Amino acid sequence: MKYLTRFAVILFFFTLGGLPALAQFSSGIEGTARDGFGAVVSGAQVNITDIRLGVTKTTTTNQDGYFRIDSIAASSYSVQVQMSGFQTWQQSNLTLQVGEIRTLAPVLQVGAVSTNVTVSAAATTVDLASAKTGAVIGEATLQGTPLTGQNVFGLAALTPGITGSAVTSGDNYTNEYSININAAGLRQEQNGYMIDGAYTNTPSRGGGTSISPNPEIVQSMNIKTNDFDAQKGRNGGAFVEVFTNSGSNKLHGTIDYYFLNDSLSARTEFQTKVPTFQRNEVDATLGGRAIKDKLFWYGAIDVLRSSVTNAYQATVETQDFDNWAQSNLPNNLATQILKQAPPLSFPTSNFQTVSQLEAKTPGYYTPPAGIPADLNAVGTANISYSVPKNGYQWSFRVDAYLGKNDRIYVDAMRTYDTSQRNIGRPYLTIPQANASDFVNVDWTHTFSSHLLNEAGAHMIRPQGANQPDPSEAIPYINVNALAGFSN
Numbered sequence: 001m002k003y004l005t006r007f008a009v010i011l012f013f014f015t016l017g018g019l020p021a022l023a024q025f026s027s028g029i030e031g032t033a034r035d036g037f038g039a040v041v042s043g044a045q046v047n048i049t050d051i052r053l054g055v056t057k058t059t060t061t062n063q064d065g066y067f068r069i070d071s072i073a074a075s076s077y078s079v080q081v082q083m084s085g086f087q088t089w090q091q092s093n094l095t096l097q098v099g100e101i102r103t104l105a106p107v108l109q110v111g112a113v114s115t116n117v118t119v120s121a122a123a124t125t126v127d128l129a130s131a132k133t134g135a136v137i138g139e140a141t142l143q144g145t146p147l148t149g150q151n152v153f154g155l156a157a158l159t160p161g162i163t164g165s166a167v168t169s170g171d172n173y174t175n176e177y178s179i180n181i182n183a184a185g186l187r188q189e190q191n192g193y194m195i196d197g198a199y200t201n202t203p204s205r206g207g208g209t210s211i212s213p214n215p216e217i218v219q220s221m222n223i224k225t226n227d228f229d230a231q232k233g234r235n236g237g238a239f240v241e242v243f244t245n246s247g248s249n250k251l252h253g254t255i256d257y258y259f260l261n262d263s264l265s266a267r268t269e270f271q272t273k274v275p276t277f278q279r280n281e282v283d284a285t286l287g288g289r290a291i292k293d294k295l296f297w298y299g300a301i302d303v304l305r306s307s308v309t310n311a312y313q314a315t316v317e318t319q320d321f322d323n324w325a326q327s328n329l330p331n332n333l334a335t336q337i338l339k340q341a342p343p344l345s346f347p348t349s350n351f352q353t354v355s356q357l358e359a360k361t362p363g364y365y366t367p368p369a370g371i372p373a374d375l376n377a378v379g380t381a382n383i384s385y386s387v388p389k390n391g392y393q394w395s396f397r398v399d400a401y402l403g404k405n406d407r408i409y410v411d412a413m414r415t416y417d418t419s420q421r422n423i424g425r426p427y428l429t430i431p432q433a434n435a436s437d438f439v440n441v442d443w444t445h446t447f448s449s450h451l452l453n454e455a456g457a458h459m460i461r462p463q464g465a466n467q468p469d470p471s472e473a474i475p476y477i478n479v480n481a482l483a484g485f486s487n
Contacts, residue, residue: 040065192235247296347379391417
């Protein structure tokens with residue numbers, strides 16, 4: 001511990017110029033201890049104990065009777081105030097939300113220390129410590145609210161002062177996507193996103209997140225619409241913080257199955273029938289302790305097996321045009337490409353003949369010799385398809401309480417999925433793989449009741465690539481008003 005303390009001191013001086021980040025452990029208590037006549041009580045010992053973890057933090061009241069304990073997690077607590085010559089004051093079942101600083105008013109009665117005065121915690125309180133506006137989305141809301149695509153960021157739309165529909169992605173398996181919310185009159189590019197105190201904003205542009213956790217690992221969310229805290233100064237709009245579950249002294253876990261299919265879906269105007277669609281998503285979590293009251297672990301896995309449908313109208317060549325080209329120009333490169341990569345569906349309406357196309361673009365192209373002027377060359381086709389989208393997400397977290405002065409937590413998350421794109425021409429279907437990696441390390445050292453320091457580092461890395469495919473042999477082609485090649 002001697003060397004650990006020295007190292008903490010060195011880190012403290014290195015980080016003096018940086019911004020504090022109380023992040024995951026952003027809750028606390030404050031108050032003024034008084035006796036039965038209203039006089040302040042200085043030197044009283046204040047203990048707050050996390051009921052779930054058994055971890056205790058301690059401070060003493062100053063000469064004005066004031067006390068404050070910061071950097072504790074959202075949880076249920078028991079608070080004790082003790083002073084020689086006074087009865088012990090205790091408040092049980094005090095529930096703190098994320099980022100909440102609860103103001104207490106303990107009154108110590110004269111009497112033996114062995115006598116306890118227990119006060120029940122109020123269900124709701126007024127925030128007397130800050131002027132922020134927003135909302136904390138707790139565990140009950142997370143578990144009881146239907147989530148579009150199992151995406152927790154959709155709950156941001158429930159916050160007063162937030163406008164927009166929130167989620168613009170159908171699931172958690174998109175490694176860079178925007179979230180449609182606005183606050184304080186600013187664009188969504190001004191919004192910020194965090195998981196356990198680490199930024200997850202998309203690197204290339206603001207207003208989105210590079211990773212989205214499955215809802216089973218989320219403990220709570222803190223959504224702010226006017227965040228005046230300097231540590232969040234890079235974002236002037238809405239600020240969304242997600243906090244994940246940790247292990248506890250009791251072994252606990254969940255298993256969840258999410259199923260969806262096309263039974264209740266109707267076809268669109270562009271479909272002759274409803275495309276086959278299914279979504280099967282299974283996730284499981286498990287957490288517990290490695291050392292009682294000291295070391296905790298928590299892990300989760302989410303597996304997705306689904307299909308994605310799409311329907312639209314596109315302008316493509318007709319079957320008659322393909323037949324004529326193959327009969328009259330079989331060795332032409334364009335004919336070979338059209339034969340190899342025909343559209344998923346041929347046109348059924350809005351036909352245009354060779355002469356009509358030539359009239360639209362005079363001087364651009366000379367029609368092949370012998371091609372009939374009245375041959376239907378292009379038209380409008382209804383493209384409708386269903387392709388697989390599969391993936392997994394795993395996460396793991398460790399919390400360590402090293403003595404009374406040091407706390408370390410490490411969490412990691414990875415999302416991986418495979419899908420396909422450019423389905424308008426099946427031969428040109430390109431398989432894709434995407435991944436998002438997230439690692440976060442945080443260490444807090446308490447020097448005294450008046451001084452603590454937090455240091456941390458994190459990595460967020462979205463990545464994706466087209467997979468090898470024979471269709472890559474066809475080069476990039478762009479034909480005016482002809483869909484399916486230029487993607």
